[in-house]
Amino acid sequence: MKRSGILRSGIQFLLCCMIWIPITLLAAASFMPEDELIYRYSEALGLGKDTIRFSLLPSYPTIQSYKELLLYSPGFFVMFWNSCIQVFPTLAGQLMIAAPASWSFARYPTKAKRVLFSLYIVLMILPFQVMMVSNYLVLGTLNLLDSHLSLILPGIWSTLPVFIMAKFFEGIPQTFIEAAHLDGANEFYVFFHIALPLGKPGIITAFMLGFFEAWNALEQPIAYLQNRSLWPLSLYLPDITADKASVAFAASVVLLFPSVLVFLNGQDFLEQGISSSGIKG
């Protein structure tokens, strides 16, 4: 028992290392000078065929790449705020649309609703590429292409939050709702004062998953946004050139921060939500 515990701990440590090594390399590369970066990762950067020379610590650490990124790359911030503009309204919209919808699916089960919910699930599991053309045509018809709304509106009507929240709302005991009704509470009161507080883990889980999806979205902006000034931060790295590789590594590190902080803020709810809804990323 004791021996198997040590073995398990060792395997877990190795797994952690395997997870952390890329992040560590990323952080180390962000502090490398440009010439060292080219020397070590020339093949990865498409600048040569030398063997990649990994290093967890830079030979001559510098913050030049961060200085370049934060002071001399205004485009980075344009894209950052574009991401904010596109992500947070999407999340707010999801909260306003998905929460009532999922409450409805959870509390008023009918045959039609079941069919509709099944359709939601189908839509959820369909890859984006399948929906891209139809979405593009609809957005084009609505003259929403090349605007933030072309990303916000489809995001608002995403099916994943409905699915997650519905699972949480279904877990709220019926007695709580009946007691409220006996006390004279109407449906809106029950929704806002019982459903939402009790469904908070699901809402936050849906919020976090929606955030990760929207924050890291690549296909949607590429497909719907021709105007580069509307591009989100997720397109910054593909757009960067090899001669600014160090800036790319620094940008990657900065790009990690909001996701990590959001994750840390909602870590508990996310675990609970995932376990409740049976979703795995």
Next chain:
Amino acid sequence: MRKKVYQQLLVLFFLTMLLFTILSRIMDSVMIAKVLTGRTQRKHINSTIDGSAAMEAGDIALVTSEKGYRIERVSVLKGSKTTPDTELFRYQLESIEDAKKNIQMELEKLLLELKTTQISAQVITSVSAEEILNLEIYVAEKELTLAQEKHNEGQVNYQENIQLLADAYQKKKDLTEDELRHQNETAYRNKEQSYTTAKANRDKNVRDAKRNVEDAEKERNRLETEDADAEEILKAQKKLDRAQEDLDELIDQWDDTLDSIEEQILLDEEQADYIGSGWTQSQISLEEEYHLNLEKEKQTLLGKEDELKKAYSNLQQLHQNMVLSQKKDAAVQAENLKQKQMAELSLKSITLDIEKKQMELADIDCLLAQNGIVTAGVSGTVVEIKVEIGQITTGNETVQIATGNFRIRGIFEKSGDILIQKGNDVAFRAGSEDFNGMVDIVDLSHNERGEFVANTDFKDAVVGMSVHYRYTEKSDIYDKVLPLSAIHKDIKGYYCLTVQEDHGILGTEFTAARVNLEVIFSGTEAAAVEGNLGDETRIILETDTIIQEGDRIRLVNKL
């Protein structure tokens, strides 16, 4: 609690991003290349030559200092403008007064020297040697004539005396002893009387001759004392020698005469003794006397002949001396002429010196009347001052005044696109003043550089002033002309950067795009080009930093 920290970190992250957004925008506005843009133009292309040139004076007036004065003050500076009455500098009055006294003294000396020279230049006309010799010849001829007459007379006398002696001898021979004694006594007394008379005459003649010698000696001594001409002294010496010879000759003649009379007296005395001692003996003595007298007469005649020969020889000698005297006279005459000419030249020289001193004196008086002030005399600009306060002038110090228009001399590279041409205008700038000039001279004889001289009427010019010049030549009209600052060159050739409008991350952005060009004609500031440039293509003319193709730029109206 932990969540609160995470929430604060999340908020802090967004605030930080906001801060860096602002900072990056600020840095971007500072760092982005600012460019001035323009379009191609259809116009001339000016080829210009820029360079430095130096101002020169067209004409220079020199004001020279007088010699020997002390400078009391200098009233102008280099670059001062002058009029004819402008005071340049002033001499110390005391030094002028001293100079005046010196010149006055020198003038007096020269006047004295003039008088001395005038006196010494007077030619003293003396009797020439030829004239003297002519006189001597004349005298010698007279003496020859006289000697000839005396000789002839002597010959006659000789015959008569011989005859008389013969007759006397015959008579005496026939006389008795008493008659003979009586006659002998009478003759003896006559001869004694003759001897006394001859001695008195000899003393008188010798005294006169000695006096002549003394006079000649005195004359010679006087001439020697007065440092008279050597010729005159020589003449006096000759005169003295001749007088001395005459005296010696006279003494000898009279001694001979007296000796002869004494001998005759002694002979008479002997004859008287013989007469007393015996007749026969007397007769013998008479015969001896007779023969002796004959011999004497003969000697007398021979003496006359000698005198005649001597006179003739003397005349011959004088005639021979005549040639020498003539040569000597010619030499003396030439020497006199030379001395006369030299004296005349000396007089002229002194006269000129006097005139010069008088002029200097007049100048000094004039200078004193002006209180020692020297004025410019001309209108112009002082370009050089070589007088200093307290300096004693040497006469070589000058103040140079530029008069008339100024000239500008500049150089240019012969390897440039154009050469400066005579007769064309050149723009000049001195400080903040702009003015023009016309090229008068172009010199291309130097290896790499040409030189030009331009005339200008710029009023504030100062000699030596450095000016900037610009020479401009216009070309034909070209359709697409760009400033040279907009044209670049690399290994691919000439190109320019145009403004390209892109829609990038930051919205509508301007970037630099490359357009290849062919330069047809290049001027100093612009060039005619051919290339893919439309009439509305905005071309980057100037930037505040070096940019390359693809760089973001910011359009401004003024850098």
